[in-house]
Structure formats: structure tokens, C-alpha cells
Amino acid sequence: MAVGVFDSGLGGLTVLDAVSRRLPDVPFVYFGDNAHAPYGIRDAEDVYKLTTAAVSRLFDAGCDLAILACNTASAAALRRMQESWVPKDKRVLGVFVPLIEALTERQWGDNSPPREVAVKHVALFATPATVASRAFQRELAFRAIGVDVEAQPCGGLVDAIEAGDEMLAEALVRSHVEALKRRMPHPEAAILGCTHYPLLQGAFQEALGEGVKVYSQANLVAESLADYLGRHPGMRGTGDASMFLTTGDPGFVSDKATQFLRRRIEFRAA
């Protein structure tokens, strides 16, 4: 009974950390496609091919359910995968919906028409591919009306995080927040719409100011997964061991992951 967690690289570890705290008895198989990160500058076809290859590997490792802990893949590939690729006995879920439900104060399975919500000015920080897809605005429009979303494509940020260059990453956060504030001076909420960005949550909060509520996905996804597995216990799969797989250099990726999560993580070659 293992659940797969996929990301282009290290960012999905923020989700992995939260889901394994919330569900300590569930083994998780993590797949980081570090050799091909970042996805955020790739086109949708490319993201689709890489994501389906990675998820196939998770199925082979005994997972029946895979979480795309990657907004770029969730935005650019998930719908197509669910419509025409995912085998009947498997499931693939993305990370957008739990976040939007939290922002729009919705409960599980609330399919009522879109309505006005408290938050009116939302800043979205995400990869260039996620911003270009407009998937966030589309999902939001199903649930809320009258919300003004200003999206900032954060070019370079995932590369800096993958390379472990914290100073560059913090400088990029400041400049992306400044760029957004020129277009939306007073956002009420900010969405970290890339699973790499919670590794810099402090830098985002500082640049945005204390009055801005920063939403990140890890804990929201963990709650959603716990709820989902409660309702679909059969989706835990046959795998019984946690492991970390990477297409990159296992030594380098293990060291960076250990630095981020502050516990020893050992990756092996996918």
C-alpha cells in the first residue's frame, strides 16, 4: 500500500513531508524528475510526456494512486492524462483543487454555483508554464466570482532552488514580488502556486508584508489526501516500502533534499 508523489524535482518534497506527517502509516514513493527540471519553461506536450513517463514508473513501484505534487504538471498535463491516459484501476490527482477550496472557503464535494468570497485581490506566484495555462483562474471561476487574480511568472526561481542557491532564490523572490506589486499594490492573499516555493515561504511573506495571507499547498494537500484515502481505502496500492527515486544524480539530489527537509533522505536512480 504505497502512494506515489511526483514532482519535476525537489519542490514536491514540501508535499511529501506534509502527507507523511499526516499519514504516518502510509508508505510513499517519491519521484523527482530532476534530470528534466525545471518543467516551468517547457511546452505542454513536453510536460505531458515527462509526467506520464514518471507516473508510469510510480505505477510500476506498486502505487495505484499518484499525486502530481507539481502545479506545472497539474496545469499542463493532468486533464489530458485523466481523459485519455490513466488506466481504469489507477488514479492521478493534482494539487490545485485543495488550494482553491481553501481560498474560496468551500467544503469537500461542494458543487454549488460560484459565489462571492471574502478575498477580492489575489496574487498568484507560479512558473511561466502554470501562469500561461490559466488553469488556476479557470478552476477558481468554477467556485468564486468577483476575484481579481494577478499572476506573476517567477522565471529562474525553480532553477535557483534546484541548484541550492538560496541567496539568488531570495533575491528573485523580492524582485518578483516587486514586479507583482507594481500591477497589484495591495493583494489580500498570495498563492504560492509552485510546490518549490514553500521552501522560500519566509522570503515571500517578508517581501509581501505581514498583512498578506500566504497560502501554500502542503498541508492542504495532506488533509485532502487523508480524506480521499478515508473514502477510497483500496487506492493505497500494493507497494509496501517508502522510497525516493530520481532521474538526476542520486548523491547530489540526496544532499539537497536532506538540506531542505533537515533529515537524511536517500534517493536512488529511477
Ligand code: DGL
Ligand atoms: N514544483 C513544480 C510546480 O509546482 C515544478 C516547477 C518546475 O519544474 O518548473 O510547478
